[in-house]
Amino acid sequence: MKVLLFGGTRFMGRYVLKALLEQGADVTIANRGTREENIGATNVICDRSQPGALEQFANSKFDVVIDFSAYASTWVEEAGNFFANKIEKYIFISTGAVYSSSNIFPITEDFPKGPPHPFADYAREKNRSEALLQEFSNKGFFTTTACRLPFVLGPDNYEDRESFAFSRLLKGLPILLGNGGKSIHSFVYAGDVADAIVAIINAGKKVDKQAFNIATQQATTSRGFVELAARVCKKETNILPYNPDDFALDVANFDLRNVAFPFPENNGYLGSEKIKETIGFVPKHNLESMLEIYFKWWLEKGDLEPKEYPLEQRILEKLNK
Structure with a gap:
């Protein structure tokens, strides 16, 4: 072939x-x-x-x-x-x-x-x-x-998603969640x-x-993502909720180059029964196992410092006043 x-x-x-x-x-x-x-x-x-x-x-x-x-x-x-x-x-x-x-x-x-x-x-x-x-x-x-x-998700992910959470959890830094992290993701x-x-x-x-x-059967909120990452790296969460409207944020202007959290506040829960019924395919990994695999790879890679984002800093500064 x-x-x-x-x-x-x-x-x-x-x-x-x-x-x-x-x-x-x-x-x-x-x-x-x-x-x-x-x-x-x-x-x-x-x-x-x-x-x-x-x-x-x-x-x-x-x-x-x-x-x-x-x-x-x-x-x-x-x-x-x-x-x-x-x-x-x-x-x-x-x-x-x-x-x-x-x-x-x-x-x-x-x-x-x-x-x-x-x-x-x-x-x-x-x-x-x-x-x-x-x-x-x-x-x-x-x-x-x-x-x-x-x-x-997975090792070699060039987007700062898993690493965003793990790098802040290991240092005990706050993780910002718009509206408390209620948005659902697949x-x-x-x-x-x-x-x-x-x-x-x-x-x-x-x-x-x-x-x-093509998605895992279980969807997870933004907060759930952080909590699972914390379980994997055995750290406590330090979640700071905020109101996106206070900073003129909406999903349409979400930009991974400048984030407060690496997933948009937009619900997206995909069902994947069709591929199972048609050809019998079922993903092997759930979110926790994905994070476990990534965390082990990321620690071995050694680049553990949190990336800095102006938007995140702006929100933190206002919340801490």
């Missing part, structure tokens, strides 16, 4: 590469060349924002394309037309953000998509990409499956995402035109 992986030099892609290599796959990773090469794969430079970037694959033979890096739906449109009748399957890494905001949980694959949604632009591009791939499949170009992911372990992708490949045409939520 020959697989082309768009993206894949960071975090989740490394897990997928490992899982594919264990299946005996011949893997090519295409990215902009801004990261180190992945051992075991053929690494090629491909900047999809540039016209004609895919032409280097004109004489290549692939069975499966896995697309991690389609930030713009036009990239999926170009790839779909380019690989038409040249590949068997196109797997698109999508997001739980495609769904409209909901007060009914869990959110299943048949829920409404699109606005109203706090991450409208991001969701719009992902929804258009999914729709394009459905059209390509209807035309017989290839089969396609979308993987809708929640927050993905999670999945990066290794489980990789296993799900392998299962989807092996399922063949059975999963054509399907979209699957």
Whole structure:
């Protein structure tokens, strides 16, 4: 099996590469060349924002394309037309953000998509990409499956999520939680995402035109995330609730480069029964085991200092006055 992986030099892609290599796959990773090469794969430079970037694959033979890096739906449109009748399957890494905001949980694959949604632009591009791939499949170009992911955790996570909590807990620092941390989140372990992708490949045409939520069965609040992290590292929590309205904060302006807490105050509980019923896939890890694995890796890595964020400092300063 020959697989082309768009993206894949960071975090989740490394897990997928490992899982594919264990299946005996011949893997090519295409990215902009801004990261180190992945051992075991053929690494090629491909900047999809540039016209004609895919032409280097004109004489290549692939069975499966896995697309991690389609930030713009036009990239999926170009790839779909380019690989038409040249590949068997196109797997698109999508997001739980495609769904409209909901007060009914869990959110299943048949829920409404699109606005109203706090991450409208991001969701719009992902929804258009999914729709394009459905059209390509209807035309017989290839089969396609979308993987809708929640927050993905695990070693090599380049986002300051698990490390945000652990670094503050180890130092006894306060952790700010908007509205007391009541927002509900879904999670999945990066290794489980990789296993799900392998299962989807092996399922063949059975999963054509399907979209699957891939998440643990149990959802957790922001406060619950902190409390589980505290249990894992055997420290007491020091939680400081605050009112986001006092600082003109809303979900739409959430920015991981400047946070008070690394998850937005937005409810998102994804149900994942469909993939279980369709191909029998169930994630192996719950949130606590994800945090245990990450914490051990993070301690060995040794970069334990909390990252500083102006927003966090601004809120702390006002609360301490």
